[in-house]
Amino acid sequence: MTATAVAARVDASGLTDVGLKRKVNEDHFVIAALQKSADVRQTSLPDQRVFDVLRGPEALIFLVADGVGGRPGGALASETAVTSLIEYLGRAAGCIHQLDVDREHEFLGHLEAAVHEAHQRVVAQSGGKVMGPATTLTMATLLWPRCYLVHVGDSRAFYLHKGVLKQLTRDQTTGEYMVDAGAWTEEMAAKAPMGGTLVSALGGDEMTVAVGLVDLQPGDVLLLCTDGLTRHVGDERIAEILKRAPDAETACRELVADALAGGGQDNVTVIVARTQS
C-alpha cells in the first residue's frame, strides 16, 4: 500500500508491509496535507492577490503507529490512535492555520492533548483489560520550515541533514531507560530479552508524550518508521538510501526491501519526506 503527497516544497511518500513472519499488519501510517483555501468563484477585482489572506500556509502531517505485537487488538489500537488524532487535528485545524510564534505553546498543547485523547480512546477499547491493546505513535507536523514532533513508544523519527542522519526521537523502552540509569550498557540493552519492552505506549499502563521540534532546511530528508525497519537496517544504511534515492517513493521501497532482506521479523512502515533543495 502506498500513498504519495506532494506539497510545494516536499516530496513525501509512505509504504507499509506485513513483513515475512507476521500474519497481520498492525502498523498504520498517514500523510495528510491541511490547507486553508479560498475558491473565488467570481470577482470583478483586477488584482486577486487580495484573496491570499483567505488562504493559509499548508501543514503536512506524517504519522506512523505500530500496534503492539503479542497482545490482542494491536491493529485496532494503532488504527484507533491514528483515527483519533486525525479527528482531533480536524477540530484544531484553525489553530494550525493561525499559528505564529506567540501561539506555538497553544499548538504544542493541542498536539499533546490529541495524543492523550487517542490514548484514552485506546484504553476505553480494552474495557479495562490488563495487557489490553496498545500502540506506538510518532507524528510530525511540518509547517515549513518548522517540524513539530510528538512521540510515544519505539517507532522513530530521523532526519538527514547535510548528509548526516540524526535521530529525533528516543525509544521509550526498558533498555533505553536502563542504559540512562547506568544499570546496563548499550550492548546489554540490545541483548536483553526485556530490552525492547515498551515502558510507554498509547493504551498502556504508562503513556508519556515526548515533544520536540526541528527547523528543516532545503535538502533535508525526514524519515518516520516503525521498529520493523530499525531492527534490521542500521543507521548508516538508512542514510545511504535516503541520500541516494532519487525520490521519496523509491527511498520507501528500498528501505522496506532492506528490512525484508534482513529478515522481515515484524511489520515495517516508513514515511519519507524530502524537502526540495
Add this chain to the structure above:
Amino acid sequence: MIQKKVCMVGLFGTGKTSLVQRFVHTLFSERYLSTVGVKIDRKQVELDGTSVTLVLWDLAGRDGQEDITTSYLRGAHAILYVADGTRRETCDQLPELRALVREAAGDVPEVVALNKSDLKERWTITDADEQALASTFDLIRTSAKTGDGVEDAFQRIARATLATREARP
C-alpha cells in the same frame, strides 16, 4: 494559566538536558546524548500563590559545526544559559551567545547556570573568573548530578518572567 517559554542555551555538553531532566523528572543520567533540534518539557511551579507553567525549550548546544538556530528563540520569555565549570570556553562564549540571543529574543530575563558544581576540583574557571561573570550575569552554581542549585535556578527564571509579565503577556 500562565505559560512562559524558557530557552536553555549554551555550548554542547554543558548539561542543559540534564538540568531539565533533574528539574522536571528528578532524574540524572551519566549518559551523554546530544540534543537534536529542540526537546520540550513543561513544569508547573508555584510562586507566591501564582501558578506558572514553564515551557522549557532545550536547544541543541552550539558546537563547531552548527550555531544556535535563532528562530527557536523567538517569543522566549526568559533564557537560561548553561555553562560548564570544567570547560572554560563554555563561559568565555557567553557574551557572544548573549548578543546572538538578544538579537532574536530581545532583552528578556536571563540567568546563567554554572553547571557541574559537583566536579569543582576539575573546574578550569577560577573564583575570580566566576566573580567577573557574576558582575554581568545573574549567576548560580548548579549540579544536575546532585540537584544542587537546580530548583533555585528555575525558580529565579520563573520569578523573572513574572516580574516582566505586565510588559509582555
